[in-house]
Amino acid sequence: MKRITIGFIPLTDAAPLIAAHERGFADEEGLAFDLVREVSWANIRDKLSVGLFDAAHMLTPLAIASALGIGHVTVPLIAPATLALNGNAITLSAAFVRELGGALPEDPVAALPLFAAAIKRRSEAGLSPPVFAATFPYSTHNYILRAYFAAGGIDPDRDVQLVVIPPPLMAGSLEKGLIDGFCVGSPWNSVAVDRGAGHILTPSSALFARIPEKTLAIGDTLAGGDPDTLRAIVAATAEGAAWCADPANALELAAMLSAPHYLGVSAPLVLRTIEGRLVFTPGGPTRSVPDFIRYDVPGTVRPDAGRYAWLYAQMVRWGQTRFDPTIPRRIASLIRTDIYDAAMPGLLPPAEADPIGSILEPAFDPADLAGYLARFDERGLPKLRA
The missing domain is CATH 3.40.190.10 (Periplasmic binding protein-like II)
Structure with a gap:
């Protein structure tokens, strides 16, 4: 052996x-x-x-x-x-969701103007830009966030701040208000939602299929x-x-x-991610995500x-x-x-x-x-x- x-x-x-x-x-x-x-x-x-x-x-x-x-x-x-x-998702803090207007559209592309408006409001108020975390500079999470923002004309190097946080620490960082959102692999998006700290904006498979x-x-x-x-x-x-x-x-x-x-x-939470049955908002219903992982x-x-x-x-x-x-x-x-x-x-x-x-x-x-x-x-x- x-x-x-x-x-x-x-x-x-x-x-x-x-x-x-x-x-x-x-x-x-x-x-x-x-x-x-x-x-x-x-x-x-x-x-x-x-x-x-x-x-x-x-x-x-x-x-x-x-x-x-x-x-x-x-x-x-x-x-x-x-x-x-696949297997990733972009998740936002409850506070940042409120900045976007309090509800997220099902189409993630439709949320991009909301991001741009929130970034502009922060800039005009002299506040720091929103902070989003990926797991590593050389990661799909970094590229997904960048491509998503870029599709809305948002410069990921100027209009937002991108930081690196290891996957198991993502949900806790969101809970503590250290970041406004993140992109990470499962199950950590679902962990943030179940703790009431996060709202899933979109699974990565809705942006890039493979x-x-x-x-x-x-x-x-x-x-x-x-x-x-x-x-x-x-x-x-x-x-x-x-x-x-x-x-x-x-x-x-x-x-x-x-x-x-x-x-x-917990096994029930892991099961949801394996089967692509995601809860997008705390206490919300499950939604089927084909080919989530x-x-x-x-x-x-x-x-x-x-x-x-x-x-x-x-x-x-x-x-x-x-x-x-x-x-x-x-x-x-x-x-x-x-x-x-x-x-x-x-x-x-x-x-x-x-x-x-x-x-x-x-x-x-x-x-x-x-x-x-x-x-x-x-x-x-x-x-x-x-």
Whole structure:
């Protein structure tokens, strides 16, 4: 039995790894997954970098940035399995909802003029701009917030203040009035609502239909080692993801994830997030959110180069790095689809013209990164079209 030490953050998108361990899929592959709970993404990256973790549940943009040496020293790794699509939401404090007029429209785009008006009122009164939290600079949460504000002509670097807070601390920060809103993965949006501290503005899937939220990052030592071990790790993870994707397993999965050493959140709340039945306002009814979080095989788990290319384009768009035309080739080396294909032979997802499915922006063409980036000005805001 080969032991594999894996770091994770308490989020529902760690479920494929947890299920692989708890349901015996890792055992069947001759592996023992030792899952280590962490509090911050910096810890995850750094412990993977120095070899304290063999692998990790990691923000997909962080895996890209780490492998490419963007914003940090290069961390040699590969990302041969995506753990989940979507699963995020933007949540606002009760006080900020009152600033917006006391009720949120169901269409998040319709709320953008309300944001702009509230920001203007604060500015005219000499008050600080609203503060919104993401979980890390290289995160889907950061890019979702930025793209959302930009769609309403709001400059995320001037008109609001963006800060970084680890996922488990988001709800508490909202409760204490330290921030006006946040974007984070489940279950922490629902935790804020159940505490009466937050109102969900929108799930991320209502803005972008297929964002690769987390990846299985494998460190240098394992990545350069025995190919059979790599295949076994990916196979166990994919089997765990497929088990999580089966609605018949939702009750058991919720109970599993709710354990104190995993999420430490009540099973009924976790169940709502798994099933996409969200409560948007404290004491309000549940609303069904199709594809709120996806674990399906192969559509989710097999890494999609186009989705990774979109995340890289966000790094360029928001000034985190300069455009490099060699990136598509380097992404192919990062995601190593050959490992997935060896682990799950014959399970290939259908091709998609737009891998992201943006509601906020025109369709994304991975073959034309330069054309995509040309749509935005130097601040990352959409260019006005004649």
